[in-house]
Amino acid sequence: MDNNPQPSNSLVSVRNLSFSRGDKKIFDDISLDFERGKITAIMGPSGTGKTTLLRLIGGQLSPDQGSIWVDGQNVHHLRRHELYTLRKRMGMLFQSGALLTDMTVFDNVAFPLREHTHLSESMIRTLVLMKLQAVGLRGARHLMPNELSGGMARRIALARAIALDPMMIMYDEPFTGQDPISMGALAHLIKSLNNTLGLTSIIVSHDVHETSLIADYIYMISESRIVGHGTPEAMRQSNSAWVEQFMTGAADGPVHFHYPAKDYIDDLLSSGKRY
Amino acid sequence: MIQYLQTLGAQTRASFTKLGRATLFLLAVLSGIHSVVPRPKLLLNQLYSVGVLSFLIITISGLFVGMVLGLQGYYTLSDFGAEESLGVMVATSLVRELGPVVSALLFAGRAGSALTAEIGLMKATEQLSGMEMMAIDPLKRIIAPRFLAGLLSLPLLSALFSAVGIIGGELVGSGLLGLDEGAYWSQMQAKLDFQGDIVNGIIKSIAFAFVTTWIALFEGYDAIPTSEGVSRATTRTVVNSAFSILGLDFILTALMFGDH
Numbered sequence: 001m002d003n004n005p006q007p008s009n010s011l012v013s014v015r016n017l018s019f020s021r022g023d024k025k026i027f028d029d030i031s032l033d034f035e036r037g038k039i040t041a042i043m044g045p046s047g048t049g050k051t052t053l054l055r056l057i058g059g060q061l062s063p064d065q066g067s068i069w070v071d072g073q074n075v076h077h078l079r080r081h082e083l084y085t086l087r088k089r090m091g092m093l094f095q096s097g098a099l100l101t102d103m104t105v106f107d108n109v110a111f112p113l114r115e116h117t118h119l120s121e122s123m124i125r126t127l128v129l130m131k132l133q134a135v136g137l138r139g140a141r142h143l144m145p146n147e148l149s150g151g152m153a154r155r156i157a158l159a160r161a162i163a164l165d166p167m168m169i170m171y172d173e174p175f176t177g178q179d180p181i182s183m184g185a186l187a188h189l190i191k192s193l194n195n196t197l198g199l200t201s202i203i204v205s206h207d208v209h210e211t212s213l214i215a216d217y218i219y220m221i222s223e224s225r226i227v228g229h230g231t232p233e234a235m236r237q238s239n240s241a242w243v244e245q246f247m248t249g250a251a252d253g254p255v256h257f258h259y260p261a262k263d264y265i266d267d268l269l270s271s272g273k274r275y
Numbered sequence: 276m277i278q279y280l281q282t283l284g285a286q287t288r289a290s291f292t293k294l295g296r297a298t299l300f301l302l303a304v305l306s307g308i309h310s311v312v313p314r315p316k317l318l319l320n321q322l323y324s325v326g327v328l329s330f331l332i333i334t335i336s337g338l339f340v341g342m343v344l345g346l347q348g349y350y351t352l353s354d355f356g357a358e359e360s361l362g363v364m365v366a367t368s369l370v371r372e373l374g375p376v377v378s379a380l381l382f383a384g385r386a387g388s389a390l391t392a393e394i395g396l397m398k399a400t401e402q403l404s405g406m407e408m409m410a411i412d413p414l415k416r417i418i419a420p421r422f423l424a425g426l427l428s429l430p431l432l433s434a435l436f437s438a439v440g441i442i443g444g445e446l447v448g449s450g451l452l453g454l455d456e457g458a459y460w461s462q463m464q465a466k467l468d469f470q471g472d473i474v475n476g477i478i479k480s481i482a483f484a485f486v487t488t489w490i491a492l493f494e495g496y497d498a499i500p501t502s503e504g505v506s507r508a509t510t511r512t513v514v515n516s517a518f519s520i521l522g523l524d525f526i527l528t529a530l531m532f533g534d535h
């Protein structure tokens with residue numbers, strides 16, 4: 001049953017994936033391919049399940065139906081130690097950074113190296129400083145995570161994610177909380193990491209402008225389905241109402257700003273109920 | 276009425292699933308505990324924050340409990356003209372019961388609640404998921420060393436509690452009430468049984484250490500990852516530990532000292 005459906009040029013493939021949280025259907029039979037060596041973006045309104053998708057790919061959540069393949073392996077059929085071996089080759093940048101709060105920036109970046117390798121401390125120092133230099137925060141190495149801003153924390157987390165030289169990185173909202181200068185620098189960094197290290201990158205982002213500058217391919221997800229995909233160029237020219245609304249940021253269109261709810265006036269008038 | 280039964284049913288089911296999760300958690304931790312052996316530094320750090328930092332509260336409480344026992348014991352025993360037995364009375368009460376029980380209760384409040392809050396906050400801030408994605412098992416890296424530290428610390432702290440308490444009783448007995456110091460110690464040495472009292476006391480404190488640390492770590496790991504969730508989990512740690520310690524104490528006492 002584990003015959004690999006992956007096209008040879010994709011590193012990650014999602015096949016007919018369905019996933020629900022309680023009664024809420026997050027994904028309904030979606031399929032995506034992430035090509036090797038390319039930057040693929042996942043875009044979509046807040047709450048559509050972009051973070052959930054990354055967690056499914058990383059094997060932290062299991063699909064209700066369908067399968068996810070990473071480098072020829074079915075993520076959810078792996079044994080625990082096989083999954084852990086695979087994860088060493090997958091970097092993930094969490095939306096919150098997820099730095100370990102009881103150690104310094106330096107030790108955070110050194111953490112995966114110390115856990116997974118037997119490198120000498122001087123070697124680790126060199127590697128950590130290189131990674132920190134890449135994200136522009138070598139000078140912040142003595143700080144504790146609570147002394148960092150949100151944007152800085154995310155860049156440190158990026159340095160940590162690339163510490164083990166993974167084959168792919170999943171970025172969850174790398175651009176939020178960055179000022180325009182570091183946003184540009186970060187986009188450049190993601191691009192150059194991808195090209196120089198031959199990584200495969202998956203970016204989850206709201207930031208249409210910055211993302212379409214660096215992405216090779218874009219998937220748009222809304223209301224549990226893929227509503228559009230293509231190169232940034234093709235997406236800009238798309239005449240799909242979904243895609244157009246998202247690319248231009250219009251408030252009106254098929255994508256709703258509101259979480260599904262009953263009629264507003266009815267809701268206000270139905271007094272006596274607590275919720 | 277039906278509704279009441281339904282809620283009751285749902286709650287019972289929830290408690291059982293939670294017990295199931297707690298058991299699986301325990302098995303996973305126990306099977307990962309060998310990974311601490313090659314990393315003694317992880318264990319030392321935890322022994323410090325779990326054990327050494329509880330030192331002061333245990334010592335002071337032990338001293339006062341011993342002093343109170345000394346006073347109360349003296350008043351009661353002097354009615355029978357048996358003041359010389361004060362040493363035996365203080366020592367057996369401490370070694371068999373108060374040492375293990377009170378120090379476990381204090382430990383749950385001091386170290387257990389801190390463990391729950393720490394683990395719960397690590398979960399809420401995605402540090403645990405982050406570690407999983409770095410292919411580092413938080414059960415081995417974070418939970419196992421803490422479990423071992425709790426298991427080692429509490430028996431030692433209980434022993435400390437009893438020792439300090441016995442000194443406290445002596446201070447009151449001979450210092451304040453003018454009892455003969457020699458009688459206090461010699462009666463104690465003659466009557467205190469190594470197997471029956473001391474070993475059983477140690478077994479008790481190991482059992483309490485196991486249960487308290489398990490509860491504290493599980494509540495943190497299972498907490499709803501919000502500030503309210505963590506605060507509730509911390510409360511549950513203290514309450515559930517207290518119940519478990521006292522209930523377990525009853526059972527163990529019945530088993531150990533039943534035929535006296």
Ligand SMILES: Nc1ncnc2c1ncn2[C@@H]1O[C@H](COP(=O)(O)OP(=O)(O)OP(=O)(O)O)[C@@H](O)[C@H]1O
Pocket residue numbers: 021026045046047048049050051052053095
């Ligand atoms: N632990 C959870 N339990 C139940 N539902 C959840 C849980 N986590 C997320 N959800 C639901 O899953 C949906 C998708 O969440 P997710 O975090 O993946 O969204 P997202 O696309 O990353 O949004 P954002 O862009 O705001 O980060 C949301 O509607 C949320 O209500």
Ligand SMILES: [Mg+2]
Pocket residue numbers: 050051052095172
């Ligand atoms: Mg998200």
